[in-house]
Amino acid sequence: MPGSGQADPPSVREGDFLREVIAATAGDSRLGCCIQCGTCGGSCPSAADMDHTPRMLFAMIRAGLRGEVLRSTTPWMCVSCYFCAVRCPQEVHIPDVMYAVKAIATREGVMPDSTAPDFSRTFVSNIHRYGRSYEVGLAAKHYIRHYPLRLPGMAPMGIAMVTKGRMGFAPHRIRGVAGLRAILARAEELERDGATREVPA
Amino acid sequence: MSATFLYYPGCSMDGSARAYASSLEVVCRVLGIDLHEIDDWNCCGASEYVSLSQAKAHALVGRNLALAEQQRNGSSTLVAPCSLCYVNLAKTDHYMRKDRGLAASVNAALEAGGLAYTPGAVKVRHLFEVIVEEIGLDAVHAAVTRPLAGLTVAPYLGCLVTRPDYDGRWASKEHPVAFDRLLASLGAEVVDFPLRTDCCGGHMTQISPDTGFELIRRLVDAADRLGADMLVTLCPMCQMNVDAYQGEMNRHFHTHHHMPILFFTQLMGLAFGATASELGFGSEVVSARHALGRIGIEVPVAEPPPDATDGPPVRPRREKKPQGLPMPVMPDETEAVR
Numbered sequence: 001m002p003g004s005g006q007a008d009p010p011s012v013r014e015g016d017f018l019r020e021v022i023a024a025t026a027g028d029s030r031l032g033c034c035i036q037c038g039t040c041g042g043s044c045p046s047a048a049d050m051d052h053t054p055r056m057l058f059a060m061i062r063a064g065l066r067g068e069v070l071r072s073t074t075p076w077m078c079v080s081c082y083f084c085a086v087r088c089p090q091e092v093h094i095p096d097v098m099y100a101v102k103a104i105a106t107r108e109g110v111m112p113d114s115t116a117p118d119f120s121r122t123f124v125s126n127i128h129r130y131g132r133s134y135e136v137g138l139a140a141k142h143y144i145r146h147y148p149l150r151l152p153g154m155a156p157m158g159i160a161m162v163t164k165g166r167m168g169f170a171p172h173r174i175r176g177v178a179g180l181r182a183i184l185a186r187a188e189e190l191e192r193d194g195a196t197r198e199v200p201a
Numbered sequence: 202m203s204a205t206f207l208y209y210p211g212c213s214m215d216g217s218a219r220a221y222a223s224s225l226e227v228v229c230r231v232l233g234i235d236l237h238e239i240d241d242w243n244c245c246g247a248s249e250y251v252s253l254s255q256a257k258a259h260a261l262v263g264r265n266l267a268l269a270e271q272q273r274n275g276s277s278t279l280v281a282p283c284s285l286c287y288v289n290l291a292k293t294d295h296y297m298r299k300d301r302g303l304a305a306s307v308n309a310a311l312e313a314g315g316l317a318y319t320p321g322a323v324k325v326r327h328l329f330e331v332i333v334e335e336i337g338l339d340a341v342h343a344a345v346t347r348p349l350a351g352l353t354v355a356p357y358l359g360c361l362v363t364r365p366d367y368d369g370r371w372a373s374k375e376h377p378v379a380f381d382r383l384l385a386s387l388g389a390e391v392v393d394f395p396l397r398t399d400c401c402g403g404h405m406t407q408i409s410p411d412t413g414f415e416l417i418r419r420l421v422d423a424a425d426r427l428g429a430d431m432l433v434t435l436c437p438m439c440q441m442n443v444d445a446y447q448g449e450m451n452r453h454f455h456t457h458h459h460m461p462i463l464f465f466t467q468l469m470g471l472a473f474g475a476t477a478s479e480l481g482f483g484s485e486v487v488s489a490r491h492a493l494g495r496i497g498i499e500v501p502v503a504e505p506p507p508d509a510t511d512g513p514p515v516r517p518r519r520e521k522k523p524q525g526l527p528m529p530v531m532p533d534e535t536e537a538v539r
Binding site: 026139 | 254411452
């Protein structure tokens with residue numbers, strides 16, 4: 001089990017975790033309507049590389065296996081292609097549930113064995129700094145940190161991106177970056193207050 | 202006739218997708234589309250912010266929607282050329298309409314920056330939808346001065362234009378044909394590409410390259426088998442993944458695919474008579490020069506020699522022996538084979 005060295009987040013009563021995930025998902029996720037048919041996993045282009053198929057993850061959420069779910073690589077391997085979402089006979093908003101699970105895991109500092117959380121954090125720190133993303137610089141940084149052995153193979157691509165004018169050396173900084181930071185700080189406060197609120201039974 | 206829209210370019214338009222930006226300018230000029238860029242827009246968060254915090258991800262997008270609402274000028278349609286930006290903008294608007302609690306918390310956050318957004322105030326559309334539905338294929342066809350006859354293209358939409366499709370505009374979310382029709386109206390031959398809405402790998406080229414390379418392989422392999430000269434896309438992320446990572450994908454699988462992937466606006470511009478350099482041709486990593494040369498269109502020579510862009514020379518694979526397992530071969534047998 002990846003990350004099994006970490007302490008388990010507190011275990012919960014069956015059903016409580018399901019309610020927590022539903023509450024953390026925007027809109028009506030319909031997660032409670034899952035009939036365990038497996039259409040999601042069968043439609044998923046990255047299911048083969050997940051710890052658990054989406055169907056299994058939803059069963060685990062319902063069973064209250066909070067620690068295992070938050071440590072699973074499954075939500076981090078979701079490519080957000082929405083094939084599952086449009087094929088689900090119960091119209092569960094599956095990618096949104098995956099985002100919600102990732103956000104809970106991030107808040108609690110539970111990290112699966114994947115470079116995905118680090119990529120998300122680097123991406124977001126660029127937004128905080130500039131208000132815009134810095135795609136190619138971000139990719140370069142991520143490859144240097146996590147896949148140094150791939151760098152020789154990737155170098156010609158990097159050179160081509162620079163010489164073809166597709167890679168800026170710094171992102172554009174928006175004028176309203178202070179306002180943006182204030183908005184994000186307020187959103188964080190609101191989320192923290194909301195997260196400590198009792199999950200409705 | 203001129204059509205005015207609010208415009209959210211997204212970060213890649215002045216980075217990796219410059220060819221999309223310059224060709225879009227040509228297309229807009231020809232079709233009389235007037236795009237008003239939202240002043241001081243910020244990143245949409247891609248698929249990363251929402252993985253860390255839902256509240257902040259929606260607030261981030263909320264700022265763009267609020268600016269768009271403030272800067273409405275006759276049109277309340279907000280056009281995004283990038284599929285991921287499009288979905289993020291549409292998603293926050295959708296959930297703010299559906300979920301009053303979310304609308305209230307996004308607005309409470311926006312207040313800290315002196316902004317507010319009325320859910321539903323702007324209608325978010327992908328650039329491609331606007332061209333097909335608001336401008337129309339007849340107008341596109343009428344503007345064609347140099348039909349792309351002889352060019353065989355695989356229409357590649359990627360995921361996010363037809364899925365999740367919050368407003369239910371697409372009857373077919375997996376095999377839509379609107380993109381095929383648009384490309385056919387330019388005179389190109391369009392193959393029936395079964396993977397037209399499959400995934401390009403998204404951020405997998407970053408967080409799990411092996412997963413990403415397999416998804417890229419499926420696309421270029423299918424396009425190759427169908428005899429396409431190139432893939433045509435409408436999303437900067439799809440373009441970047443299939444184009445920039447194709448060399449590394451080839452090394453990974455010991456394949457030799459050479460499948461250029463271009464933006465649909467580049468082909469529209471060509472059909473409208475613009476020059477290849479005006480349309481950003483030559484900035485693709487997997488060169489389209491050969492494919493376009495066959496229909497008499499010259500692509501400017503890019504800075505590095507073309508073979509250098511295909512990655513370092515792949516070590517030639519040892520010839521496979523005809524039998525499944527390495528079997529001892531008698532000297533006279535080898536003689537006989539020769």
